[in-house]
Amino acid sequence: MARIPEHIIDRVREAVDIVDVVSRYVSLKKQGKNFIGLCPFHTEKTPSFTVSPDKQIFYCFGCHTGGNVFNFLMKHEKMSFVEAIEKLAGDAGIEIPKYKADEREVSEYDRLYRANQFAADYFFQFLKNHPGQIRDYLSKRGISEKSISDFKIGYVADAWDGLYNEILRQKMSLEPFLRAGLILRSEKDPSRHYDRFRNRLMFPIYNLSGRVIAFGGRTLSSDPNTPKYVNSPESPIYNKGRVCHFRGRLHGFFTTLAKWN
Numbered sequence: 147m148a149r150i151p152e153h154i155i156d157r158v159r160e161a162v163d164i165v166d167v168v169s170r171y172v173s174l175k176k177q178g179k180n181f182i183g184l185c186p187f188h189t190e191k192t193p194s195f196t197v198s199p200d201k202q203i204f205y206c207f208g209c210h211t212g213g214n215v216f217n218f219l220m221k222h223e224k225m226s227f228v229e230a231i232e233k234l235a236g237d238a239g240i241e242i243p244k245y246k247a248d249e250r251e252v253s254e255y256d257r258l259y260r261a262n263q264f265a266a267d268y269f270f271q272f273l274k275n276h277p278g279q280i281r282d283y284l285s286k287r288g289i290s291e292k293s294i295s296d297f298k299i300g301y302v303a304d305a306w307d308g309l310y311n312e313i314l315r316q317k318m319s320l321e322p323f324l325r326a327g328l329i330l331r332s333e334k335d336p337s338r339h340y341d342r343f344r345n346r347l348m349f350p351i352y353n354l355s356g357r358v359i360a361f362g363g364r365t366l367s368s369d370p371n372t373p374k375y376v377n378s379p380e381s382p383i384y385n386k387g388r389v390c391h392f393r394g395r396l397h398g399f400f401t402t403l404a405k406w407n
């Protein structure tokens with residue numbers, strides 16, 4: 147079976163809207179936040195087939211068939227997983243690279259995902275081990291302990307080299323951290339490096355597969371010259387334009403931040 151790189155699957159998932167795809171086969175009507183229609187998988191007279199644009203899933207309350215956009219095509223068009231991705235990639239104009247030629251690119255993406263995950267774990271652990279002050283700050287803003295764990299909210303200390311030293315200590319390669327914009331190289335002295343994020347609450351930004359692709363950092367400094375929010379720069383796995391189409395977890399993330407402004 148052909149193997150499709152994971153970042154291509156992510157791109158396809160982000161590019162398509164399940165409502166558009168299902169609408170090609172089922173006549174849907176908007177009802178509240180969802181769309182409903184007659185189930186294509188069993189015979190019925192009143193619609194129990196539901197499509198959620200927020201969650202990007204479908205579910206039938208009659209025959210309990212459900213899943214994401216890939217599952218819908220697989221079931222409805224009797225396609226394999228790979229065929230469903232190829233079909234949707236074709237519709238969205240996304241090219242699926244040949245596996246062999248793309249091997250290096252895949253591992254480059256993987257290195258970026260790993261660097262972001264490493265940083266997310268570091269920030270999260272830091273908040274976990276940190277005195278109550280920051281947790282008080284969060285709880286006053288309605289961020290529960292559960293949200294902290296669910297979103298893996300973290301904290302980074304007021305230092306230039308917190309993450310940098312941790313990378314060195316764990317003997318990680320610096321290169322993906324530079325590409326992900328977590329570590330910056332000094333312009334005056336290129337042999338010196340420093341953390342992009344300092345004294346900030348760290349909100350990981352996830353893609354739809356739940357992988358960390360970037361961060362939003364909110365300052366805890368009262369200095370009016372410090373920007374309130376600093377985000378990761380764009381990288382091969384983080385395209386700010388595309389993030390607008392992200393749903394679910396990220397939507398929750400933005401709602402959380404919006405409440406603070």
Ligand SMILES: [Zn+2]
Pocket residue numbers: 185186187188195206207208209210211
């Ligand atoms: Zn059904």
